Each structure stands twice: as structure tokens, then as C-alpha cells.
Amino acid sequence: MIKEHIDSYDETNVRDFIDVFVQEDEKTGIQLMKTIGDLFSAGTETTATAIRWAVLFFLYHPEVQERMREEMSDVIVSKYGKPEDLPYCEAVVTEVLRCSNIVPLSVPHGVVCDTYFRGYFIPKDAIIVPNLDSVLHDPDMFPDPEEFRPDRFINDQGEFVNNEALIPFSSGRRICLGESLARMELFLFLTCMVQRFQFLPEVNLPLPSRKGILGITRSPEPYLCRILSIQ
Numbered sequence: 483m484i485k486e487h488i489d490s491y492d493e494t495n496v497r498d499f500i501d502v503f504v505q506e507d508e509k510t511g512i513q514l515m516k517t518i519g520d521l522f523s524a525g526t527e528t529t530a531t532a533i534r535w536a537v538l539f540f541l542y543h544p545e546v547q548e549r550m551r552e553e554m555s556d557v558i559v560s561k562y563g564k565p566e567d568l569p570y571c572e573a574v575v576t577e578v579l580r581c582s583n584i585v586p587l588s589v590p591h592g593v594v595c596d597t598y599f600r601g602y603f604i605p606k607d608a609i610i611v612p613n614l615d616s617v618l619h620d621p622d623m624f625p626d627p628e629e630f631r632p633d634r635f636i637n638d639q640g641e642f643v644n645n646e647a648l649i650p651f652s653s654g655r656r657i658c659l660g661e662s663l664a665r666m667e668l669f670l671f672l673t674c675m676v677q678r679f680q681f682l683p684e685v686n687l688p689l690p691s692r693k694g695i696l697g698i699t700r701s702p703e704p705y706l707c708r709i710l711s712i713q
């Protein structure tokens with residue numbers, strides 16, 4: 483595809499993502515391929531996995547789906563809902579990110595120089611594996627951490643409130659580059675899905691496992707469910 487784009491490139495008609503790289507004289511395609519790799523591995527797998535977890539949590543909690551629908555029916559009459567208009571839906575997305583814990587061990591980081599941190603000596607070149615899971619399931623920050631409870635992000639006035647320990651995207655200088663995109667995608671997908679469909683457990687089968695399979699990401703085991711159209 484890169485070769486085809488180079489051969490048919492017309493600077494007065496830049497057609498797509500690949501053409502932009504050709505325009506910047508990126509003829510080898512290495513940078514382009516790495517960038518596309520980032521979009522697929524870091525960008526697609528993570529968000530898709532979060533949606534599979536969200537549907538699994540919906541099977542356990544029909545009342546959560548119902549409250550999302552109620553909130554949307556109040557707002558969308560006047561204008562298309564944004565996260566700030568739909569605090570409960572925003573809380574659901576946030577609780578999905580916390581409970582699904584998609585990248586529990588973040589990404590390994592290298593230590594560039596001998597470092598002392600809270601009484602520990604960490605030598606240069608050591609590899610640090612951050613444990614995001616221990617923060618996302620810290621009972622002091624999130625009481626009953628194993629429970630899927632979006633209300634933990636809603637205050638007495640019904641507003642969405644964040645929690646500083648909510649770090650599914652890690653933190654610091656190398657925090658996930660795609661956080662705002664991922665949050666926006668999850669908000670749009672999940673609200674549209676719940677508005678049009680009802681997610682129900684498969685008849686005569688136990689509810690799917692919440693245990694998860696740990697690979698590069700933590701994904702749910704394959705499961706069956708019923709999806710009914712709402713109209």
C-alpha cells in the first residue's frame with residue numbers, strides 16, 4: 483500500500499494517513515509502520531477488550547444499563563449527550579476501566595541512573611514493572627474493590643467525581659498517549675450500545691467468569707450472551 487501511495491502521490495490531493503507520510507518524504511515507511519503498529523496494538527486491542535469487559539459487567543448488572551438509558555433519555559431530547567451531561571454514563575465508563583484493569587502491569591520502565599526512592603536503592607538499568615492493579619483495587623481508595631459499582635464516582639449532588647487512584651492509563655511522563663481518545667471512544671460506544679440494545683445472560687448458562695486471562699492485556703474469557711434490540 484505504501485508503494486502504491488508513493489507511485490500515485492499527488493501533492494494537490496493528499497488522500498489519507500499514508501499520503502501524509504509520503505508528503506513528509508518518509509519513503510522507507512518505517513516510521514509509518516511503527517505508528518500503525520502503535521494504533522493497532524496499543525490502540526485497538528485495549529479499547530476492544532474494555533468493551534468486552536463492559537458487556538460482561540452489564541450481564542451482572544441490568545440495573546446499570548437501565549440507569550444509563552434513563553439518564554440518556556433525559557438529555558438527548560435537547561442535545562446530543564457529552565460526558566459532562568451524562569455523569570452516570572461517565573461513571574460507568576470509569577468503573578469499567580477500573581474493574582477491567584486491562585493493563586495491570588503497565589509497561590516495563592528502565593532506570594536511567596542509580597536512584598533512592600522511599601528508602602529503597604534502585605540501581606541503574608534495573609527494570610521496573612509498575613503494579614497498577616494494586617492501586618485500582620486498593621480497598622482504602624475503592625471500598626469493596628472487587629464490586630462493579632459506578633456510583634463510587636458519583637457525589638451527593640449527582641455529579642461525576644474522579645479519584646486520584648484511578649490510574650488505568652498509568653501516570654507520569656509516559657502516561658498512555660491515547661487516554662483521551664480511549665475515554666471518548668468508550669463513552670460513545672457504550673452509550674450508543676446501551677441505548678439500542680439490552681445485554682442479557684445466555685439462557686441456562688452461568689454468568690461468565692470475571693477472572694480474566696492475563697496476557698499483554700487482561701481480557702475476559704470468551705463468553706456467550708444475548709443482545710436484544712430495544713426499538
Ligand code: HEM
Nearest residue numbers: 524525528529532585588589651652656657658659660664
Ligand atoms: C482502555 C484503553 C487503554 C488503556 C487501559 C491503556 C493503558 C496504557 C498503559 C497502562 C500504558 C503504559 C504507560 C506507561 O508506560 O507508564 C499505555 C501506553 C501507551 N498507550 Fe495506551 N491504553 C489504552 C488505549 C490506548 C489508545 C486508544 C491508544 C492510541 C490510539 C494508546 C496509545 C498508547 C501509547 C502510544 C503508549 C506509549 C506511551 C509512551 O510510552 O510514551 N493507548 N497505555
